[in-house]
Amino acid sequence: MNTIRTLALASAALFATSLVHAQNKLKVGLMLPATGTFASLGTAIENGFRLYVTEQGGKLSGREIEFVKVDDESDPAKATDNVNKLIKRDNVDVLVGTVHSGVAMAMAKVAKETGTPFIVANAGAGAITGPMCAQNIFRSSFSNWQPGYAMGDVVAKKGHKKVVTITWKYAAGDESVAGFKESFEKAGGQVVKELNVPFPNVEFQALLTEIAATKPDAVYTFFAGGGAVKFVKDYAAAGLRKSIPLYGAGFLTDGTLEAQGADADGILTTLHYSDQLNTPRDSAFRLAYAKQFKLQPDVYAVQGYDAAQMLAAGLSAVKGDLSRKAEFAAGIEKARIDSPRGPFTVSRSHNPVQDIYLRQVTGKENKLVGIASKSLADPGRGCRL
Secondary structure, three states: OHHHHHHHHHHHHHHHHHHHHHHOOEEEEEEEOOOOOOHHHHHHHHHHHHHHHHHOOOEEOOEEEEEEEEEOOOOHHHHHHHHHHHHHHOOOOEEEEOOOHHHHHHHHHHHHHHOOOEEEOOOOOHHHHOOOOOOOEEEOOOOOHHHHHHHHHHHHHOOOOEEEEEEEEOHHHHHHHHHHHHHHHHOOOEEEEEEEEEOOOOOOHHHHHHHHHHOOOEEEEEOOHHHHHHHHHHHHHOOOOOOOOEEEEHHHOOOOHHHHHHHHOOOEEEEOOOOOOOOHHHHHHHHHHHHHHOOOOOHHHHHHHHHHHHHHHHHHHOOOOOOOHHHHHHHHHHOOEOOOOOOEEEOOOOOEEEEEEEEEEEOOEEEEEEEEEEEEOOOOOOOOO
16 A cells, blocks of 8 residues: 555656646757857857747747847857856756857856756867767757868869868867868878968958969868858959869858858858758748748758757657756657758767758859768767767
């Protein structure tokens, strides 16, 4: 009889706990850039996340979502204070962010120390799903290595032998170039020069002069946001566009084509999304996004949308109870995310295993050419999960 009573009490307690979690709001801390060169990217990520939540009636696993926002200013020096404000002052349950890899690294460190679930909605820093990997840290976007590695194969198959790379000198740029170099040199090519400028510097003239003097077969680059706009326009103005083909990670032309205009026409990039996938899932997403925000979605919007999908998968596994951290993580690990980019799963180190597309700029769209790399998994080097 005592055993039956104990079981009944335990069941009642579990039901009461589930009810409390269903009634309590779930606080999502959005730490994204609202100012500076990456501001538009932060807006797209937030829009995408909010769109999925709206589609679910404002609730995930019965819990109403409350947003707490911090402008991270793409400043790594302020990142630790900002993330601690969200966790300790605002008591957020989940962290979502950000664009700048240096800021995301600081977020990941605090998330790992505190056990706060963290979904990286853009920054591709390899360390986050490498040496810093943790049970509670996931990425809905890409690793910097993925688009770069895929493009190395593409450029080699085009017959180019000698390439110059140019990027901002920070984690995202360094790792994108490293991924490119790994596959390009494996295929017999040679990176003859690695040029860079400090982030967020956009004074490229001296380096463009150096590229012209070096006369490589092609140039590979990583820039995003306002920096990408300036680089593409300066590259064309320097007269290099017609003589030295420009290739890049897709951020070069994602969310930037309106400002780049004709100077971007014909550029080939690699990314896990394209404007012309024409699948029913993607078409429905694009229509819903345009209707809600009066804007066309880009890769950043997709990553925000999928960050919300990943959170939903984890919450579904624990019926909204985030205290069950191992089961929450397992829920995401087992999920097949029905993304506008195409379905994906996560790797052992919690990075998306996904197709990387080859796209070409035509007018104001990144039109699909084909799949550069099928189901590409980041190696997750240094991860001990």
